[in-house]
Amino acid sequence: MLDLLLINPPYFTPGELADRRERFGGWIAGGNMYIHPFEPPLGLAALAAWLKGQGFRTEVLDLVGLGIPEEKLPEILREKSPARVGIGAMTPLFPAARRLARIVKQARPETTVIAGGAHPTVSPETCLADENIDFIVRGEGETALAALLAGAEPDGIPGLLSKSSREHLLKSPLPRGEPARAGQNRPGGMKGRVKEQIVTPTLSLPPQGGGNIDCAALPNKGGNIDCLDFLPLPDYDAFPVEKYVQYNESLRGLRGISMLVSRGCPYQCSFCAVHLTMGRKFRIKSPARVVREMAGLREKYSLEGIWFKDSILNLDPAWAGEFTAEIRRQGLKIKWQYNTRVDRIDEAEIRAEKAAGLVQVDFGIESGSPRSLATLRKGIDLEKIKAAVRLAQKHVKVSGFFMIGIPGETREDIEMTFTLARSLKLDKVCVSLYCPLPGSALYDDLKKREEYAGPLADLEKIHFTENPFSFCAVPAEKLRDLYGEINDYFSKKR
Numbered sequence: 001m002l003d004l005l006l007i008n009p010p011y012f013t014p015g016e017l018a019d020r021r022e023r024f025g026g027w028i029a030g031g032n033m034y035i036h037p038f039e040p041p042l043g044l045a046a047l048a049a050w051l052k053g054q055g056f057r058t059e060v061l062d063l064v065g066l067g068i069p070e071e072k073l074p075e076i077l078r079e080k081s082p083a084r085v086g087i088g089a090m091t092p093l094f095p096a097a098r099r100l101a102r103i104v105k106q107a108r109p110e111t112t113v114i115a116g117g118a119h120p121t122v123s124p125e126t127c128l129a130d131e132n133i134d135f136i137v138r139g140e141g142e143t144a145l146a147a148l149l150a151g152a153e154p155d156g157i158p159g160l161l162s163k164s165s166r167e168h169l170l171k172s173p174l175p176r177g178e179p180a181r182a183g184q185n186r187p188g189g190m191k192g193r194v195k196e197q198i199v200t201p202t203l204s205l206p207p208q209g210g211g212n213i214d215c216a217a218l219p220n221k222g223g224n225i226d227c228l229d230f231l232p233l234p235d236y237d238a239f240p241v242e243k244y245v246q247y248n249e250s251l252r253g254l255r256g257i258s259m260l261v262s263r264g265c266p267y268q269c270s271f272c273a274v275h276l277t278m279g280r281k282f283r284i285k286s287p288a289r290v291v292r293e294m295a296g297l298r299e300k301y302s303l304e305g306i307w308f309k310d311s312i313l314n315l316d317p318a319w320a321g322e323f324t325a326e327i328r329r330q331g332l333k334i335k336w337q338y339n340t341r342v343d344r345i346d347e348a349e350i351r352a353e354k355a356a357g358l359v360q361v362d363f364g365i366e367s368g369s370p371r372s373l374a375t376l377r378k379g380i381d382l383e384k385i386k387a388a389v390r391l392a393q394k395h396v397k398v399s400g401f402f403m404i405g406i407p408g409e410t411r412e413d414i415e416m417t418f419t420l421a422r423s424l425k426l427d428k429v430c431v432s433l434y435c436p437l438p439g440s441a442l443y444d445d446l447k448k449r450e451e452y453a454g455p456l457a458d459l460e461k462i463h464f465t466e467n468p469f470s471f472c473a474v475p476a477e478k479l480r481d482l483y484g485e486i487n488d489y490f491s492k493k494r
């Protein structure tokens, strides 16, 4: 009998996913990573590794990677008989999470169902309203799940909310802009134990596996889990790793897999909500630890490349310098890529990174319209974008993320984005439709406008690739056409 089965819910059915891969092959090759979302569930794999390390029988059921239809779930539950099922969900995936929770309760009513990840974090009250969800976890899940599995009284577990907490939440909702913090005193806020429940504690245990970093010296130390070196490598065997490696190979021509080694973001971009799950404090595994993990993965899965999913891998220049030095010290031969901001690129650093195997940098460029860039409050401008892209292009491949349909945008703003994206001569371009994410500043602005009340109540329909609503001056249908036109332009024929 399993203590916990963690399920990765599907946004598309296996058939729909296969169809998308076929239909949008050119867009995928051109850089659109959301049109066919196929990335390993690193969050669930991180939880599985951690919980196994604590002695709990934990497995991941990656319905997406395995291509298993939801209808097969009762059979799998009979076979594995988990005492608890945990379901991870981003906002558009919540309908799927609810369907899975219902299947679990119908097949095995005695199973405890826990939901976690971005959506339960930002919208706890709606998740707890679901009759088939017993608990939700806000923020990082490691400590709350370990406490629950160890038999702690649920009402006393920080970060975990039960049905009884919902009434308190409805009376006194959580502030949207900031995650709850220990000891935070909110006038009229939740009282006593319930207030404590929304706080994920700081783990300040010694680093595991001979980590040789002084955690106190890390920048912006703190947040949910204090020292990431304490966490084990996510359990890559918990999902069908070879399928993801082969998908990577089809995209990039080399056997690669994703890693994510940091948590938290100190920036205040108005469209992003990651700070609610991960906090604003940036934490990252030590360079030596990351290089050891890369080497281990390379060896185990015969890899040629690592694709970092961290929002800003090189946020701390000292870390970045130490990281490339460590790759050279260990003689690790692997190609790698990372995401960063256009104002965090430095020529000496990128040279050193290239010498250590860096092959590609991905920038969050977002828009070619100064007005939209101001709306996004990212603190970047067209000059910085152009300079950073030019600089990086001297050394490695460069790809860019863009959005259209940003609140306030007109057709002209979108044209400016298209023009900029073309003029930068990027190797890959990922264009998305703007989606309001609960917990982001832009979402809060939109919420104040009556005309968006309907669409914002229907958030689960909103995806970066299909959005029935518009939040700007361009109607939804026109936005969809422009989205298609821009993606067609950057499409790379296979």
Ligand code: B12
Binding pocket: 006, 010, 011, 033, 034, 037, 038, 039, 040, 041, 042, 043, 044, 046, 047, 085, 086, 087, 088, 089, 090, 091, 092, 093, 114, 115, 116, 117, 118, 119, 122, 136, 137, 139, 140, 141, 142, 145, 260, 271, 272, 273, 274, 277, 278, 309, 310, 311, 435, 437, 438, 462, 463, 464, 465
């Ligand atoms: C990699 C990534 C992806 C990958 C896939 C990720 C996957 N399969 O898990 C891809 C590229 C496919 C993707 C797609 C999307 N993504 Co995304 N993605 C990320 C990214 C960059 C990293 C996620 C990650 O691995 N983090 C590391 C792990 C350790 O953290 P974690 O997954 O959050 O898990 C921790 C906790 O959340 C919690 N937890 C997670 N699951 C569970 C389950 C249980 C039971 C419990 C108790 C706890 C728990 O515990 C974990 C460990 O502490 C984040 C931004 C970020 N830096 O976090 C955005 C992010 C998660 N994505 C986001 C969004 C919106 C999307 C899309 C929905 C966009 C869209 N509208 O089209 C799509 C749709 C996906 C789909 N299937 O169709 C938002 C989520 C916001 C929200 N309210 O939903 C984020 C936060 C980005 C942002 N800027 O706000 N994404």
